Amino acid sequence: MTTEGGHPAYRILDAGTRAFWRTVGRRIDLDGADSWLRGPAADAGVIGPSWLDAAAASVSGSVERHPDNGLLPDLAVLDGPDFCVADVDPLVRDFYEHTGAWTMDAWSSWSPVFHPGGMLIEHLFGRRLQQLALPVQPLDVSHGIDSEIVAIRDAGGAQVWAAWLRRLRRTGQFLFSGAYAVRTLPGSAQPSVHVTFPLEKGNVQVFLRPHVRADGALLLSSGRGSHGADGAYVLVHGAGSVGWAARVPIHESFTLYRDERGELRTDHELRVGRARALRLHYRMRRGKVGQDEASDSILTSR
Structure with a gap:
């Protein structure tokens, strides 16, 4: 634990945050209907990456590092009433099934209204x-971002989650570490992409x-439905399988497509309610670039 993270004031802040989500959330049973x-x-x-070994142990499995790991072992696991993998551009499919073999450049643009809130969350929680x-800030990623896909497999060797670890090259500080899987929500026949961002005694999840x-472009979106539908959730663990989950009004959309030059790109939009908070754009290239070339590959502007 860092000195800053171990300060009593931050421990109180973290405990208070979990208490808030327990208050506004609904009680759930992760071994029952809310699995x-x-x-x-x-x-x-x-x-x-502190959660990787525990996640593997929870499925009696192991952690596997390989440069060709993908977020999903086969995009066909998403086939359903609203999706057919045969219609997807082969380049888009390759990115999802072999994500570790790709390099990404990124640009971001914050709404002036939400930028101060983003700075506050990044300072109080993200950086710590x-x-x-x-x-x-534009200089935060000026030296580039390193990305790694780590497969978490069960005892039979099947991939349960893919951990996508992203960190600043200059400092080694992690920006995101998320667990990617596929989940079919209650009452739905269409599988969804399930992303979990582990936190202390809980997590943030997006379906x-x-x-x-x-x-052939792939569209992924979280909707504005009720509890149990695609969207974003904050979950706090209790004793055993008991927890509390709150649906939050954060909505994301991703569009992965091949542009007129044949390059793979992604438009990513994050909204709070109906207001746009953040836009990101990614260019993806097959193969890894050298450190000197990659050092300027991630650009951020406001």
Whole structure:
């Protein structure tokens, strides 16, 4: 744990935050009807990759590092009434199934209204815990971002989660570490992409519904439905399988497409309610670049 993270004031802040979500959330049973909300959590202190071994142990499995690991072992696991993998651009499919073999450049643009809030969250939680640390200053990522996909497999060797670890090259500080999987929500026949960001004694989860555009682009979006539908949730663990979950009015959309030059790109938008808070744009390239070339590959502007 860092000195800053171990300060009594921050421990009180973290405990108070969990108490707030228990108050506004609904009581759930992760071994019962609410098992769709089961996802990795972390212990106290810096998050980073600290949760990987515990996540593997929870499925009696192991952690596997390989440069060709993908967020999903096969995009066809998303096939359903609203999605058919055969319609997806092969380049988009390759990115999801072999994510570790790709390099990403990124640009971001904050809404002036939400930028101060992003800075506050990044300072109080993101930088200290090294999780959900949205880059809010142009120089934060000026030396580039390193990315790694780590497979978490069960005892039979099947991939249960793919951990996507992203950190600043200059400092080694983690920005995000998320567990990616596929989950079919209650009452739905369409599988969704399930992303879990572990936190101390809980997590933030996002469920994204897939669609395919006529040109083969992949659309992933979290909706504005009620509890049990695609969207964003904050979960706090209690004793045993008991927990509390609150649906939050944060909505995301991703569009992965091949541009007119044949390059793979992604438009990512984050909204709070109906107001746009953050826009990101990514360019993805097959293969890893050298450190000198990659040092300027991640650009951020406001």
